[in-house]
Amino acid sequence: MQKLFSQKKAVISFFIILGIASVFLLFNLKFSFDFSQFFPEGDEDLAFYQDFIKDFGTDDNFLLVAVENEETVFSKDFLNRFHKLSREAKELPYVTENQSLTTLFYPIKSPLGYTRIPVIRRNDTLKYEADWKKIKEDDLFINSLIDEKGKSLVLALETEDSLNYEQCSELLTEVRARLDAEGFTNYHLLGRAFFYEALIDMQKRELMVTTIASSLLIFLILFLVYRRITIIALTLSSIFLALLIFMGLLSLLGIELTVLAAFYPILLLIVGTSDVIHIMDDYLNKLKKGIEEETAMRLTLKEVGVSTLLTSVTTAIGFASLLTSKSTSVSGFGLNASIGVLTTFVTIIFFTCALLLLIDKKHLLPKKQDSQIWSKSLVATNSFTKSYPRSILLGSLIFGVFCIFGMTKINTNYQIKNSFPVNSDIANDFEFFQKNYAGFRPLEIAITTKGDHKITDFAIAQEIEKVVEKMKSFPEIRNVQSVNMLFKGLNKANNLNKSDFFVLPETEVKFESYKAEAKKLARKQLEKFVNTKETKSRISSKVLDVGLDSITRVYNDLKTFLRTEIDSSMVQFRLTGTGILLDKNSFYVRESLVNGLLMGALLVALIMALLFRDLKLLLISLLPNVLPLLFAAGLLGYLGIPLEATISVVFAIVFGIAVDDTIHFLGRYKVSRNNGLTKEEALTVTFNETGRALVITTLSLFFGFMVLLFSIHAPSVTIGLLVSVTLLAALVLDLLLLPVLIRKLL
Secondary structure, three states: OHHHHHOHHHHHHHHHHHHHHHHHHHHHOOEOOOHHHHOOOOOHHHHHHHHHHHHHOOOOOEEEEEEEOOOOOOOHHHHHHHHHHHHHHHHOOOEEEEEOHHHOEEEEEEOOEEEEEEOOOOOOHHHHHHHHHHHHHHOOOEOOOEOOOOOEEEEEEEEOOOOOHHHHHHHHHHHHHHHHHOOOOOEEEEEHHHHHHHHHHHHHHHHHHHHHHHHHHHHHHHHHHHOOHHHHHHHHHHHHHHHHHHHHHHHHOOOOEOHHHHHHHHHHHHHHHHHHHHHHHHHHHHHHOOOOHHHHHHHHHHHHHHHHHHHHHHHHHHHHHHHHOOOHHHHHHHHHHHHHHHHHHHHHHHHHHHHHHHOOHHHOOOOOOOOOHHHHHHHHHHHHHHHOHHHHHHHHHHHHHHHHHHHOOOOOOOOHHHHOEOOOHHHHHHHHHHHHOOOOEEEEEEEEEOOOOOOOOHHHHHHHHHHHHHHHOOOOEEEEEOOHHHHHHHHHHOOOOOHHHOOOOOOHHHHHHHHHHHHHHOHHHHHHHEOOOOOEEEEEEEEOOOOHHHHHHHHHHHHHHHHHHOOOOOEEEEEEOHHHHHHHHHHHHHHHHHHHHHHHHHHHHHHHHHHHOOHHHHHHHHHHHHHHHHHHHHHHHHHOOOOOOOOOHHHHHHHHHHHHHHHHHHHHHHHHHHOOOOHHHHHHHHHHHHHHHHHHHHHHHHHHHHHHHHOOEHHHHHHHHHHHHHHHHHHHHHHHHHHHHHHHHO
16 A cells, blocks of 8 residues: 555556546447347247247347327328338338238139239228228238227338347338328337337436436535535546446447446446545544544555455445346346446545545545534434344344245236336337237247148148137237138138138148148248248247236146147147247246345355454344345335346345445444454444444435436336335444344354
C-alpha cells in the first residue's frame, strides 16, 4: 500500500485513461435477445431439437401481420388493398414465403383436371356471404388466417432462420412502410422479428433509465448522509468510472447484453456505493480523531479493506452461483455480474483511495459536529438485543417458519406475456393474437418411422391422423398442421370441394393415387412436412399462453396418448420445439437454483472460516443469511409470483449482497476483540463504528432496487420488490439476531 500512497497521481491517471478508452469501446457494445438464450443447455431435448431443425428449420421463423377492418373484412376496397399487400410481400427482405386468404385457392377436380377457386372472390361482392359461410364451414383458416368474427385478416410471412437485430429492424421497417402505403393503421404484429426489435428497444431504455434513476437516488442518499459535495462527487465519479470500465470490458470481450443487462448499472452503482461508504466512514472517523491521512488510510485498508475485499468476493460468488443454470442468459448474467463486482472493488481500492489521499481533509470532514441521532439509535438497538434475546430468537424462529410455509406455495405457472413491457405495442399485439388467433408458442411433434415404413404410407398416415385429432381435442392447441392436410385436401377436391370430405380417404388405393398427385402438384408443400427419405415428418401447431402448469398437463396427456394409443412398432412421435424447451427450462430453475446456492454457501462458509478461524463465528454468520433467502422464496409463494429463469437471479443478488453486512459486522467485532475489548465492549464499538455504514448501505440498496418498480419489464419490477424488502430484512436480522447469537454462542 505504500506504493499506492507514493504513486497516487499515477494510479488516478491510469484509471482515467481506462475510462476514456472504455467510452470509445461503448460504441461497439451490442444487445441481443433470443428465446434460445433460455434453452436448457446440455439437455437431451435440446440436442434432439437441434437435429430436428436440420430437416425442417426452426419453428419461430415467422412474422404474422393481422389487419383489422371496423365491421368486416368482406369489403371490396379492404380486400383489394390487403391482396396487394399480400402479393407484394414476397419482395420484402428476408421473407421466403407469404400466404393469406386472398392468395389461396380451393383445388377442385374436374373431368379436364384440377382447377382452382379463390377462397375469397374479391371482385364479386355478391359471393362474399357464400365465401364466408364456406370458410366457417371448412374451419381450415379460422384462428389462423381469419378470426372467428371475420373482422381481421392475417398475412403470414415465413422468414430466413435466425435473423439478427439489424435484419429484423430492416424487415419490420419495410412491413410498416407498406402497411402505411395501403392505408392500414389498425394492425398487429407477432413473431420472432417483432419480439427481437421490441425487447432490444426495451433493454436500451431500461439500461438508460435505471442508470439515471439509480444515480439520482444515490446522490440524494449521499447528500442527506454526508452533506459534502466533495464526498458525493468523489463517490459518484468512482462508481461511474467502475461502471464505465466494466461496460468497456464487456464490449472488448464481445459479450452481448441480454434482457438482464438492465441490472448491471443498479448492481454496480449500489455495490460500489456500499464499498465506498464503508471505507469512507472508517477513514473519516480516523481523520476526526486527528490521525494523519496516510496512516488513517493504512489503518482503514487494514481494518475495513479486508472486509470489503471479502464482501466483494462473496457477492461475486453469489452471482457466480448462477453459472449452474442451464440457461445461457442467466449463467452469462451471473458471470458478468461477478466480473462487474470485482471490477468495482479494484477501482474503489485503488482509484478512490488514491483520490481521497489527494484531497485535503478540510474538504471531507463536516463543518459541524455530527448529530448524535445515529449514535443514540445504534446504542438503543444494542441495548434492545441485550434486553430481549428470547423474544428476538422466538421472533426469528416464527419468521423462519412463516417463510418456509410460503415456499410451499411457489408455482412455475409462467406465461410468455410476462416478459413483455407493460402496456406496450408488443404486449397488446400478443394479447390480440391470443384472443383472436392461435397465439405464439410453437409446439412441434417430430415423427420418425421404423423399419421399412415411410411417412407417406397409408398406415402411417392413419397413425398421424390419430395424433392430429387428439391435439385438436385440446382447446389450448390450435392451428394443427401435418402432411395429411395435402391428402385430405385432395380428397376434398375430388368430391366437389365438400367440407365433409376433408378427411383421409377410406381406402389405401385412393390414398396412393392422392399421394402420387401430391408429389406431382404440391411438391413444395410436401417438403415442408416430409424429409427427402420420407422417414421423418412433423406436426406443427400453436399453443395458447395459458401458463406453464396448465400447458404441462396438456403435454403429459399428449405423451400418455402417444405412449398408449399409437402403434410404436411402425412410427415414433416425440414432442419438441422452442415452446417445449422454454417450458422445460423453467423446471430446471429450481434444481439449478438450489445447487448453485448450496455451492455458493459452501464457498462463502469456507472464506468465512479462513477469515474468522472460529467454527462458532462461522455458524453465527450463516444463520442471518439463510433467513433472507427463505424470506425471498416465501414472498414468491405468498405473492403468487411464478418462479422462472429471470426471477431466479433474485436469490443470487440477495445471497451475494446480504452476506456483506454480516462480514462487516463480524469483522469489526473480531478486530475489537483482538484489541483486548470484552464481548460487550466489542459489540458497542461494532454498533457505533460499523452500524451506521450498514444502515446507510442497506438503505442505498433498498431504494436503489426500488427504482425497478418503475420498470416497464414485469420481471424487473418483481425483482426490484423482492430484493429491496429482502435486503431490508437481512439488515434487521444482522442488527438484532447477530448480537444475540454472539452473546449466546461465544
